[in-house]
Amino acid sequence: MQVALATAGLAPAHDAGRDERAPPSLWARDAAGAGSRRRVAAEEEIYAEGDRAVHFYKVMSGAVRTYRLLSDGRRQIDGFHLPGDIFGLEAGDERRAGADAVADTTLLAFRHGDRDALAGEAGALAREVVAAMLRALERAQDHMLLLGRKSARERVASFLLGLAGRAGSDGTVALPMSRADIADHLGLTIESVSRTFTGLERDGVIALSAQRRAVVLRDEAALRRLDA
């Protein structure tokens, strides 16, 4: 039940202006296209709201959150981005959301300007970008339904199923993000998230690992029923 991108866009490229952050020196051409590699440590900022949008990214490893803030600090994480996901596309030339690494992360960075060039030919990346945009929109819809109309238990169920569907290998789901991140994604408090996990475990629907950062889906059918 994740929402994907910050915002996607086909806006004209703005190559002028300072970059969102001093671009780290760890760049290198990559085989997977025109992207440059960038490494980000856990909890490190990738870009902030208001920054000039120069690049968009593909997650190679790790996990990223994109979020918006209210003036008093309330935060809404609109999506977690896992390996393979593209994020950071913007409609305008300014960041409408912030992004930072949830865990140690490796990214592939592309200039927004390249997109247009790439769009001309039948490049694989161009398709991927368009697909990412569309997926972002669908996820945003799903997430609005979740935030507007689902109970805490339903939200957590949707979240776990969504994660399982994306990163899920077997019935075990890794939770690279903190309870606070989950809470800010699901529109709940950390206490509610924790209590909901506990409740689902008590009911035999899930099992929590000792370190609390992984979940085993014991009764996926029950979760799907909750997903309404």
Add this chain to the structure above:
Amino acid sequence: MQVALATAGLAPAHDAGRDERAPPSLWARDAAGAGSRRRVAAEEEIYAEGDRAVHFYKVMSGAVRTYRLLSDGRRQIDGFHLPGDIFGLEAGDERRAGADAVADTTLLAFRHGDRDALAGEAGALAREVVAAMLRALERAQDHMLLLGRKSARERVASFLLGLAGRAGSDGTVALPMSRADIADHLGLTIESVSRTFTGLERDGVIALSAQRRAVVLRDEAALRRLDA
């Protein structure tokens, strides 16, 4: 604070298959491009979730809501579409949201297939479609923040300011939609919406018309403060 499109997409056109509804006979070529005119009465369905997506639309007059449903009937309206807005673009060939007219409405309908043709040249419509997609994404983000983190009063304030910004001529905002529609858009109940309106009126922030379907923004600054 509206969210715009159902979902936007550049998916390959699927000209086969039945249309979402028997296309009404009231079609006619229009000067504004390749669109055909379609009239829809208030509360009439334009298309339903699950329908094959054949057209996308531009609102000429009236108002449209696009929404998703949970199995038990809970509804989330992801956006209201006012004159000038484009909605009904889909990533896949199936409708992920339903749409119906809030009031008597006139639409301009375009085949999804046309989009690709139009995209090739530098048509005005093509630009408009892309812009609509991007706007939809930005609005979805704003709306997720609203649904996930704002109080009832803040939600209503955002909603009114959003409407004012779009359809707003002077300080008066028309509300073509019912309280139920507003509630399902803001993730509240009709009672909460009503009480919040009443509360804002009591505090001199807004004034409600006699028929309750229009609002005067008496203290826009106060609303903006609430918008956080």
Add this chain to the structure above:
DNA sequence: CGCGGTTTTGAAGCAGTTCAAGTAGCGTGG
């Protein structure tokens, strides 16, 4: 082994919901 951060648990509070009337606008038909 003790410290700092995260997660869980507990208890009280409250914003918004739910259930239940009451009121008002409006089209219909007498």
Add this chain to the structure above:
DNA sequence: CCACGCTACTTGAACTGCTTCAAAACCGCG
């Protein structure tokens, strides 16, 4: 033209799911 009946909106009162505030348990780490 007004009474009727319908539907939409508002208001009231009680309830509750989630939050808030507080503290305990757990974990990783030096």
